[in-house]
Amino acid sequence: MSFSSLIGQDTAIAALKAAINRDAVPQAYLFVGSEGVGKTTAAIEFSKALCCKRPSPDGDPCDSCVNCNRINANEHPDFTRIAPEGDFTRIWQLWSRSGHPTGALETLSFAPVAAPRRIYLLERAETLNDESANSLLKALEEPPRYVNFILCAPSPSAVLPTILSRCQMVRFRQVPAEAIARTVAERKGVSLAEARMLAAYSEGGPGRAIRLADATELRDQRASLLDLAEKIARSPGIAAFRLAEELRNGAKPAKPKKGEDADAGEEKSGRGDLARSLDVLSAWYSDLLAISLRGGDAPLIHEDRRTAIQSAASRYRLEQLTENAETLAKFRRYLTRNANAQLATEALMLKLTPKKV
Numbered sequence: 025m026s027f028s029s030l031i032g033q034d035t036a037i038a039a040l041k042a043a044i045n046r047d048a049v050p051q052a053y054l055f056v057g058s059e060g061v062g063k064t065t066a067a068i069e070f071s072k073a074l075c076c077k078r079p080s081p082d083g084d085p086c087d088s089c090v091n092c093n094r095i096n097a098n099e100h101p102d103f104t105r106i107a108p109e110g111d112f113t114r115i116w117q118l119w120s121r122s123g124h125p126t127g128a129l130e131t132l133s134f135a136p137v138a139a140p141r142r143i144y145l146l147e148r149a150e151t152l153n154d155e156s157a158n159s160l161l162k163a164l165e166e167p168p169r170y171v172n173f174i175l176c177a178p179s180p181s182a183v184l185p186t187i188l189s190r191c192q193m194v195r196f197r198q199v200p201a202e203a204i205a206r207t208v209a210e211r212k213g214v215s216l217a218e219a220r221m222l223a224a225y226s227e228g229g230p231g232r233a234i235r236l237a238d239a240t241e242l243r244d245q246r247a248s249l250l251d252l253a254e255k256i257a258r259s260p261g262i263a264a265f266r267l268a269e270e271l272r273n274g275a276k277p278a279k280p281k282k283g284e285d286a287d288a289g290e291e292k293s294g295r296g297d298l299a300r301s302l303d304v305l306s307a308w309y310s311d312l313l314a315i316s317l318r319g320g321d322a323p324l325i326h327e328d329r330r331t332a333i334q335s336a337a338s339r340y341r342l343e344q345l346t347e348n349a350e351t352l353a354k355f356r357r358y359l360t361r362n363a364n365a366q367l368a369t370e371a372l373m374l375k376l377t378p379k380k381v
């Protein structure tokens with residue numbers, strides 16, 4: 025791996041390399057961008073570049089010296105990754121507390137032992153609770169000269185303004201779906217059609233698409249949800265009760281996989297299983313809309329289901345397809361505010377079944 029393993033982040037990488045080449049690396053960075061766009065990968069590559077014994081003239085790490093290898097393996101004594109425990113990054117993860125003797129920042133005042141720098145990577149800094157965020161402030165304000173912090177968060181507003189003001193921000197952008205699809209096809213050996221579908225579900229994050237390619241449970245789950253979507257198109261409104269039950273069953277959490285990427289935050293936490301199901305249904309209705317508006321040759325997310333999509337589209341009036349897409353978006357928002365939204369799935373199904381006579 026090197027910086028070149030990152031897709032579509034040339035601006036961010038150029039800024040990081042320029043800082044190294046000018047020997048003007050800020051001691052605290054905040055990498056912002058949505059999940060899976062490559063923030064953690066960039067942070068690891070950047071850490072290697074800072075510690076590498078034989079960096080290229082261009083600023084890339086060699087990826088084979090002892091420092092690069094140990095950072096890759098997350099076994100470097102001067103490189104510490106901090107990820108949330110459950111929903112929060114808690115104070116005892118940063119500073120030792122009774123019962124928790126291994127606060128990661130307790131090493132702050134020790135000079136690095138094997139690398140020229142001591143680096144702390146805080147993944148998902150948006151999960152710092154007030155107590156841990158406030159305790160981090162002092163360290164960010166006057167870090168020992170050999171220390172670098174790299175915080176990652178989905179947006180600048182996801183961290184306290186006081187934290188933001190102490191960090192140099194680097195933005196990671198969403199990557200175009202086609203670029204993601206090509207990368208996934210190449211790295212995972214899946215067909216371009218399948219890679220395009222994964223890209224459509226990745227919200228501009230190549231890392232997310234690659235994790236989806238690996239998550240076989242999620243793929244099975246998606247297949248059964250698409251079966252359900254086909255069934256909805258063939259069912260009268262009176263079947264809403266049964267369909268809702270199937271949706272809830274289809275939304276059962278997938279078992280977390282062993283050895284899954286530590287970066288997989290949201291995928292792993294199990295929250296949002298119903299939300300993920302709604303994403304599949306939304307993608308399905310955007311395919312139905314594509315066929316209705318652009319005809320049989322329209323490019324589809326679910327290319328492998330083209331026949332079923334054509335047949336389902338013919339059962340709906342165009343206006344209802346638009347409405348269904350809106351209904352799903354509304355329900356998705358409702359779900360983020362209401363834990364009991366599962367109960368409302370029957371009303372949802374009643375709305376989604378065809379009204380055409």
Ligand SMILES: [Zn+2]
Nearest residue numbers: 076086089092
């Ligand atoms: Zn190296």
